[in-house]
Amino acid sequence: MDRLTLYIGNKNYSSWSFRPWIAMTGCGIEFDEVLIPFDFPAGNPRFSEISPTARVPALHHGNIRVWESLAIIEYVAELFPDAGLWPRHVKARAEARAVSCEMVAGFRALRNACPMNIRRPKQRIELGDGVMSDVARIETIWRDMRDHFGGPFLFGAFSAADAMFAPVVNRFETYDLVASADTLSYMTAMKELPAWQAWQQAALAETWIVPEDEA
Numbered sequence: 001m002d003r004l005t006l007y008i009g010n011k012n013y014s015s016w017s018f019r020p021w022i023a024m025t026g027c028g029i030e031f032d033e034v035l036i037p038f039d040f041p042a043g044n045p046r047f048s049e050i051s052p053t054a055r056v057p058a059l060h061h062g063n064i065r066v067w068e069s070l071a072i073i074e075y076v077a078e079l080f081p082d083a084g085l086w087p088r089h090v091k092a093r094a095e096a097r098a099v100s101c102e103m104v105a106g107f108r109a110l111r112n113a114c115p116m117n118i119r120r121p122k123q124r125i126e127l128g129d130g131v132m133s134d135v136a137r138i139e140t141i142w143r144d145m146r147d148h149f150g151g152p153f154l155f156g157a158f159s160a161a162d163a164m165f166a167p168v169v170n171r172f173e174t175y176d177l178v179a180s181a182d183t184l185s186y187m188t189a190m191k192e193l194p195a196w197q198a199w200q201q202a203a204l205a206e207t208w209i210v211p212e213d214e215a
């Protein structure tokens with residue numbers, strides 16, 4: 001089989017890159033990674049060479065190109081049906097896809113106000129009601145799924161749904177947004193993943209600064 005190449009942005013800031021990266025790494029799927037740093041304010045011209053949207057992440061596999069983080073995960077899940085990217089049970093799989101779609105389509109207030117920033121020291125910022133209602137909905141999803149499927153991850157074992165929420169775990173921590181014990185316990189499970197720690201270590205070693213993402 002051709003090798004998979006995942007193009008990503010800066011590990012410190014690129015929340016959308018983090019999602020397929022941690023999904024694939026956490027499920028033991030091998031791939032090559034190519035990091036193309038952001039180059040604000042002009043935008044990095046290399047982005048348009050690797051994706052029709054000029055955005056990361058993008059996955060290349062032979063002559064197939066896939067863009068959009070969730071589409072990348074779906075493609076890889078088809079290639080490796082036994083890797084456990086999605087839960088095995090049909091109900092769990094349906095709900096995992098539903099909450100993943102919520103993540104892609106929503107939570108804009110949180111995403112805009114609180115950019116993922118792994119290097120940023122923990123510090124609160126002033127936030128509007130929209131952010132706090134996004135936080136409340138995400139905490140409800142996490143609580144309901146873990147109560148129903150037993151934890152420690154959303155659907156029991158780590159899956160693509162956890163990967164889709166991985167940058168939120170950083171946001172909740174960095175901007176000190178949550179305090180409930182069950183939310184913090186889910187965040188701990190995520191942060192203990194070897195894949196999480198590998199990404200974090202690489203992010204901490206980066207020196208690029210993107211002013212737009214420094215809230």
Ligand SMILES: N[C@@H](CCC(=O)N[C@@H](CS)C(=O)NCC(=O)O)C(=O)O
Nearest residue numbers: 014015016043055056057068069070
């Ligand atoms: N919906 C897309 C979002 C991709 C996206 O917005 N990526 C950002 C980085 S996290 C990007 O490439 N921005 C290009 C730029 O800022 O120049 C996905 O799920 O992959």
